[in-house]
Amino acid sequence: MPSAIKPIAHEERLSLVGHLDELRSRLIICIIAFVVAFGLCLWQGDALLNILNKPLQESTATSGTKDSGGRLEQQARFQVALRTALIREQQALDQLARSIPDLTPAARTALLRSIKAQGEAIALLPKETPKRQPVTLAVGEPFTTTLTVSAWFALIFSLPIILFQLYAFILPAFTPKERKVALPLLLMVPLLFISGVVFGYYVVVPPAVKFLQSFNDQSFDILVQAKDYYRFVLLALLGMGILFQIPVGILAATKAGIVTPRQLRKNRRYAILIIAVVAMLLPGTDPVTMLMAMLPLIVLFEASIILASLLDRRSSTVPETEAVAVSADAADDEPDPKLTNPPTEPDRDD
Numbered sequence: 001m002p003s004a005i006k007p008i009a010h011e012e013r014l015s016l017v018g019h020l021d022e023l024r025s026r027l028i029i030c031i032i033a034f035v036v037a038f039g040l041c042l043w044q045g046d047a048l049l050n051i052l053n054k055p056l057q058e059s060t061a062t063s064g065t066k067d068s069g070g071r072l073e074q075q076a077r078f079q080v081a082l083r084t085a086l087i088r089e090q091q092a093l094d095q096l097a098r099s100i101p102d103l104t105p106a107a108r109t110a111l112l113r114s115i116k117a118q119g120e121a122i123a124l125l126p127k128e129t130p131k132r133q134p135v136t137l138a139v140g141e142p143f144t145t146t147l148t149v150s151a152w153f154a155l156i157f158s159l160p161i162i163l164f165q166l167y168a169f170i171l172p173a174f175t176p177k178e179r180k181v182a183l184p185l186l187l188m189v190p191l192l193f194i195s196g197v198v199f200g201y202y203v204v205v206p207p208a209v210k211f212l213q214s215f216n217d218q219s220f221d222i223l224v225q226a227k228d229y230y231r232f233v234l235l236a237l238l239g240m241g242i243l244f245q246i247p248v249g250i251l252a253a254t255k256a257g258i259v260t261p262r263q264l265r266k267n268r269r270y271a272i273l274i275i276a277v278v279a280m281l282l283p284g285t286d287p288v289t290m291l292m293a294m295l296p297l298i299v300l301f302e303a304s305i306i307l308a309s310l311l312d313r314r315s316s317t318v319p320e321t322e323a324v325a326v327s328a329d330a331a332d333d334e335p336d337p338k339l340t341n342p343p344t345e346p347d348r349d350d
Contacts (some may be wrong), residue, residue: 026165033161038154048153052233055206056213056224057131074131076129083125090118128136134226156197160190160332183247196244200237204293206350243278250304251311261309271301276298 041048097103097111136142167186213222253259264271272294279293 012187023169026169030158030162030165033158034154037157038150041157042147045150048149049146052131052149052230055201055209055233056134056229058206065104079125080127080129083122083127086118086122086125089097090115090122093118132224134224135230143232148227149230149234152238154215159193163189164220185251188248189245192244192247193241196241197237199244199296200240200293204240205233205236207292210254240293243293244300246297246300247304247307250301251308254308254311261305264305264308268301272298275301 016280043100093111097108097115103111136145163186167182213224250259250264254264275294275297276290279290279297
């Protein structure tokens with residue numbers, strides 16, 4: 001498997017069997033990386049689920065209004081209010097027991113039992129409104145959901161190794177000049193993907209969950225199923241990670257000669273319209289969240305145009321300098337006409 005560790009040079013030639021053997025070796029490395037990442041993610045499955053549950057817990061926290069939330073949330077607020085009332089009553093009974101020293105033993109015993117019962121009830125009631133967590137409805141849903149979430153995180157964590165193996169496999173088809181362009185693009189893919197996932201987790205998902213959960217919530221007893229919730233969050237994060245690949249796509253298109261930076265500037269309004277439509281198609285985004293998702297995409301689009309213009313200007317100046325150098329060398333190599341064609345003496349008339 002040594003060929004799968006080091007990329008093959010552009011000058012090397014492999015047979016069909018050699019290419020298939022290299023492909024097999026690289027696929028084995030990708031599978032091993034994914035399996036190792038999957039094992040680690042499955043080991044830390046609780047932590048990963050807590051990470052995904054955090055937007056739901058923060059977004060569905062009680063707003064403090066009397067009529068917000070369904071019956072379950074109102075019941076939770078009632079339990080918190082009941083605990084506060086029992087604490088105050090317990091304090092009042094304790095002060096009463098201390099202020100009346102001549103209580104009969106039976107009355108004092110009944111009062112102490114009442115204080116003890118209230119203390120046990122207070123211990124069972126929540127101090128604050130419990131944070132919302134997804135529910136499972138099927139017998140095997142906790143197991144299958146944990147496996148699915150671990151697999152998605154394993155794919156994200158093993159993505160750099162998978163991309164490196166892909167780059168090393170297609171590297172021999174690139175010339176050294178093309179390699180200078182392909183390598184930065186492939187390095188940008190995981191960085192932009194992670195940036196999109198982080199942006200979606202902190203900016204896109206919490207407002208979307210809050211909007212969807214609070215929409216007409218007085219008419220529903222809201223229960224969030226784990227399978228649907230995790231699919232919603234993972235699809236939103238995956239979509240943001242893919243949308244953040246806009247610079248890679250633009251730079252690849254300009255380098256391939258499909259479009260030019262001038263054409264991109266001219267058709268900027270159509271690009272903004274496409275970005276708005278794509279942001280609108282993200283799972284569960286409301287108008288405010290759609291605008292928040294559009295902003296970084298537009299910034300990435302404009303930055304990609306600037307970067308493509310700089311690269312295009314740089315690549316256009318290199319051939320000019322090379323042409324000047326070649327013409328100068330040709331001029332230096334051109335023989336002197338005085339040396340090649342020596343002056344001939346005029347014929348003398350005898």
